[in-house]
Amino acid sequence: MDQARLHLMLCGGTGCHASGSKSFHEALDAELKNQGLEKEVRVIETGCNGFCALGPVMLVQPEGIFYQQLKADDAAELVESHFLKGRPVQRLMYRDPVSKKTMAHMDEIPFFAHQMIWAMRNKGLIDPESIDEYIARDGYFGMAKALTEMSSEDIIGEIKASGLRGRGGAGFPTGVKWGFAAQAKSDVKYVLCNADEGDPGAFMDRSILEADPHAVLEGMIIAAKAINATQGYIYCRTEYPLAIQRLSLAIEKARDYGLLGEDILGSGFGFDVDIYQGAGAFVCGEETALMRSIEGRRGMPRPRPPFPANKGLWDKPTVLNNVETLANVGQIMLNGGQWYASVGTESSKGTKVFAISGDINNIGLVEVPMGISLRKMIYDIGGGIPNKRKFKAVQLGGPSGGCIPEKYLDTPVDYEEIAKVGAIMGSGGVIVMDEKTCMVDMARFFMDFIQEESCGKCTPCREGTRRILEILEKISEGRGEPGDIETLEELSEVIKSSSLCGLGQTAPNPVLSTLNYFRDEYYAHVYEKRCPAKRCVALLKFTVDPDKCKKCGLCFKACPTGAVQWEKKQPASIDKEKCIQCMACYDACRFDAIE
Amino acid sequence: MAATDKLQHPDVTPEMIREIDDIIESQKNAPGAVIPVLRMSQDVVGYLPVEVIDYISAGLNIPSSDVYGVATFYSLFSLTPKGRHRIRACLGTACYVKGIKEVMGRISKEFDLEVGGTTEDRRFSLEAVRCLGACGLAPVVVVDQDTYGGISADQVSGILEKYE
Ligand SMILES: Cc1cc2nc3c(=O)[nH]c(=O)nc-3n(C[C@H](O)[C@H](O)[C@H](O)COP(=O)(O)O)c2cc1C
Ligand code: SF4
Ligand code: SF4
Ligand code: SF4
Ligand code: FES
Ligand code: FES
Numbered sequence: 167m168d169q170a171r172l173h174l175m176l177c178g179g180t181g182c183h184a185s186g187s188k189s190f191h192e193a194l195d196a197e198l199k200n201q202g203l204e205k206e207v208r209v210i211e212t213g214c215n216g217f218c219a220l221g222p223v224m225l226v227q228p229e230g231i232f233y234q235q236l237k238a239d240d241a242a243e244l245v246e247s248h249f250l251k252g253r254p255v256q257r258l259m260y261r262d263p264v265s266k267k268t269m270a271h272m273d274e275i276p277f278f279a280h281q282m283i284w285a286m287r288n289k290g291l292i293d294p295e296s297i298d299e300y301i302a303r304d305g306y307f308g309m310a311k312a313l314t315e316m317s318s319e320d321i322i323g324e325i326k327a328s329g330l331r332g333r334g335g336a337g338f339p340t341g342v343k344w345g346f347a348a349q350a351k352s353d354v355k356y357v358l359c360n361a362d363e364g365d366p367g368a369f370m371d372r373s374i375l376e377a378d379p380h381a382v383l384e385g386m387i388i389a390a391k392a393i394n395a396t397q398g399y400i401y402c403r404t405e406y407p408l409a410i411q412r413l414s415l416a417i418e419k420a421r422d423y424g425l426l427g428e429d430i431l432g433s434g435f436g437f438d439v440d441i442y443q444g445a446g447a448f449v450c451g452e453e454t455a456l457m458r459s460i461e462g463r464r465g466m467p468r469p470r471p472p473f474p475a476n477k478g479l480w481d482k483p484t485v486l487n488n489v490e491t492l493a494n495v496g497q498i499m500l501n502g503g504q505w506y507a508s509v510g511t512e513s514s515k516g517t518k519v520f521a522i523s524g525d526i527n528n529i530g531l532v533e534v535p536m537g538i539s540l541r542k543m544i545y546d547i548g549g550g551i552p553n554k555r556k557f558k559a560v561q562l563g564g565p566s567g568g569c570i571p572e573k574y575l576d577t578p579v580d581y582e583e584i585a586k587v588g589a590i591m592g593s594g595g596v597i598v599m600d601e602k603t604c605m606v607d608m609a610r611f612f613m614d615f616i617q618e619e620s621c622g623k624c625t626p627c628r629e630g631t632r633r634i635l636e637i638l639e640k641i642s643e644g645r646g647e648p649g650d651i652e653t654l655e656e657l658s659e660v661i662k663s664s665s666l667c668g669l670g671q672t673a674p675n676p677v678l679s680t681l682n683y684f685r686d687e688y689y690a691h692v693y694e695k696r697c698p699a700k701r702c703v704a705l706l707k708f709t710v711d712p713d714k715c716k717k718c719g720l721c722f723k724a725c726p727t728g729a730v731q732w733e734k735k736q737p738a739s740i741d742k743e744k745c746i747q748c749m750a751c752y753d754a755c756r757f758d759a760i761e
Numbered sequence: 762m763a764a765t766d767k768l769q770h771p772d773v774t775p776e777m778i779r780e781i782d783d784i785i786e787s788q789k790n791a792p793g794a795v796i797p798v799l800r801m802s803q804d805v806v807g808y809l810p811v812e813v814i815d816y817i818s819a820g821l822n823i824p825s826s827d828v829y830g831v832a833t834f835y836s837l838f839s840l841t842p843k844g845r846h847r848i849r850a851c852l853g854t855a856c857y858v859k860g861i862k863e864v865m866g867r868i869s870k871e872f873d874l875e876v877g878g879t880t881e882d883r884r885f886s887l888e889a890v891r892c893l894g895a896c897g898l899a900p901v902v903v904v905d906q907d908t909y910g911g912i913s914a915d916q917v918s919g920i921l922e923k924y925e
Contacts (some may be wrong), residue, residue: 181897184908306861366853366892373894403798404837404891445796445835448891462793463827464834480792523855523896530897561854595896596856611857615891621834725872726914749863749900750914 170208179214187222193241213377215290218528232272289377297419300380308499327503331516334488346475347393350483355395362401364451365564367595370519371489375409379416385492398439448619467667510536527598541575555600563592566672568679604701605684610638612676627670630661646692714759724754785820830904844886853892863901
């Protein structure tokens with residue numbers, strides 16, 4: 167390889183593509199050529215760096231300078247000032263929303279500083295389309311060790327020692343799962359990777375696939391050797407075209423290098439992988455449903471036992487693991503289980519990737535050691551709540567998770583501790599909600615999701631969630647009656663105890679956790695016909711309180727129908743005839759003057 | 762193999778039928794081929810008319826009720842025609858918290874378009890999807906292949922104007 171003075175690691179993940187990294191890339195290339203720097207300065211498109219909200223982002227190596235929100239127009243200044251004259255451009259650096267300080271280096275930015283990056287270790291550092299760069303970062307070394315020096319028992323022993331638990335939601339110990347499948351007797355066995363990533367608000371799997379596809383393949387090969395499987399499938403959602411493209415390329419390259427296929431590394435062990443595209447059904451993330459879907463049928467869960475370790479895909483012993491789980495495996499082989507287990511809590515070892523989003527300053531993906539507190543995650547890494555609003559709740563665990571209020575923010579993230587406060591770790595979606603979020607509305611939102619995604623096989627799940635949704639809709643429309651809240655609780659218990667799969671068994675969690683912590687909000691809706699967070703349209707009056715109105719006119723500008731009447735130095739008022747209740751004026755008003 | 766003249770539908774050209782034949786032929790012997798074949802055929806025609814589903818079931822030698830069951834189970838498949846441009850609005854949690862409801866409301870009002878529907882002139886169809894995995898940019902709307910993040914209701918018509 168020829169030497170370059172600087173490497174510009176430009177993010178080419180889905181998020182940054184959407185915010186314009188391609189046009190910036192073109193402008194940058196043109197400008198580097200213009201200045202005759204194309205040999206000295208190399209631009210490399212990486213996968214997602216994690217700080218997508220500030221995209222497009224770029225890291226200048228070896229200096230470690232981090233640029234954000236780059237636009238095509240910035241290319242000329244960057245090249246001229248930084249890459250030619252050596253004066254980094256302050257204007258394009260990160261500015262901390264809390265301290266208001268400009269920060270040049272990636273590792274001083276709080277969002278990155280508290281992270282511990284293992285599963286995402288190559289994000290932003292390598293070209294995901296180059297197998298050589300992956301290998302240069304110790305890639306496939308763990309696999310080589312597993313294939314040439316270790317027996318099936320050794321591999322499983324090492325994974326058990328690491329304490330690794332499944333990152334797809336349930337947190338089942340990975341080594342134990344592999345152990346079961348290893349014991350099953352069969353000529354054909356399968357290793358599957360769950361890249362369906364159905365939980366809304368979580369995007370770590372996508373990010374790992376886009377930034378480091380070989381890490382997932384490496385994990386699958388090791389799993390295959392552990393259970394003696396010959397064929398693998400990656401079940402990836404169609405909504406992730408870039409991930410599918412990079413995975414296909416990775417598979418092709420690995421085959422070229424003899425790292426996939428027959429007789430890998432001359433070890434006598436053979437294994438191959440294909441991609442299977444999902445077709446958009448949340449329930450297909452459930453393991454037995456996923457297997458049916460690969461078989462070409464409707465993705466409906468089936469009762470267990472028999473467990474997939476004995477009867478899985480096409481009735482053969484099968485192991486299914488999540489993307490993030492598999493991304494950890496290669497490093498565990500290389501560094502040993504003890505190394506992995508040295509981080510975390512008693513019951514939850516290693517690191518976990520979280521997708522922090524919602525009403526929070528620093529939106530993105532973070533990887534932290536298990537045991538860190540929610541507070542630290544939300545305030546130190548996430549930078550707290552924007553717009554001077556107050557924290558209200560944090561929702562963990564996707565649609566079947568729960569909402570955690572302020573008083574439990576010191577809970578350490580750990581499978582058991584999170585469960586104690588009524589949520590679940592799930593796949594790691596962390597959605598922060600400020601005081602403008604209505605908890606009844608959120609419960610309704612999750613129930614709408616679940617109701618639509620229920621496969622319909624069990625009556626309690628199918629009918630029960632529909633009933634819950636109807637009641638929640640009624641309450642948020644101001645038609646709540648005494649007894650509704652109690653009915654919600656009863657229905658929830660029935661659904662939980664009589665559903666076949668994880669979807670139904672956890673479906674009522676959003677309702678139960680909001681009822682538990684925010685019961686007063688339900689009461690306000692039912693008994694006072696009032697929405698304290700002012701979110702439920704039917705309960706709003708759409709009038710301006712002249713005492714609170716600061717006469718700023720923001721509502722006037724926001725209104726699409728001309729229903730807001732306002733003149734300079736006059737308080738606003740709303741014409742109910744013209745108002746379409748779109749809420750734009752609410753969102754615009756900084757003074758809570760609209761009721 | 763089903764004879765080509767068995768598939769007759771105004772939206773399906775002979776060229777498309779040949780492509781579908783190739784798809785069926787290439788997948789025929791693969792186990793679990795129904796979903797990939799439906800997906801690829803939908804990419805060819807734009808949606809899955811009943812006639813196409815029957816044609817595929819004959820080609821794969823699978824009862825058409827089974828193929829139907831699959832086609833209706835997965836949200837990717839559409840049995841009705843789509844607009845020239847596909848608007849996919851994210852109804853995931855992050856996008857919901859950040860105001861996708863208002864954005865969708867505006868799309869519906871301005872283009873007289875309901876979720877799951879298509880405009881009269883077939884210019885747009887609107888779908889609600891669950892999380893596009895770009896939550897960092899919430900709220901997110903994807904038009905055809907272009908992703909728009911961090912949008913507000915006000916920006917809707919400006920964005921959609923570009924798609925004729
Ligand atoms: C309704 C439902 C949806 C699920 N969706 C996913 C998913 O999208 N991705 C995932 O990895 N696991 C999902 N799971 C969990 C999987 O069934 C399974 O436990 C997991 O993929 C196993 O891998 P792990 O042990 O590495 O976590 C889901 C479970 C249920 C009940
Ligand atoms: S619990 Fe719900 S999603 Fe799961 S199998 Fe039963 S009906 Fe289907
Ligand atoms: S709710 Fe919408 S239409 Fe009504 S006054 Fe406010 S901005 Fe105007
Ligand atoms: S935005 Fe609020 S404060 Fe400003 S004019 Fe409108 S109602 Fe008054
Ligand atoms: S896509 Fe660029 S930082 Fe996530
Ligand atoms: S919630 Fe909308 S992209 Fe994830």
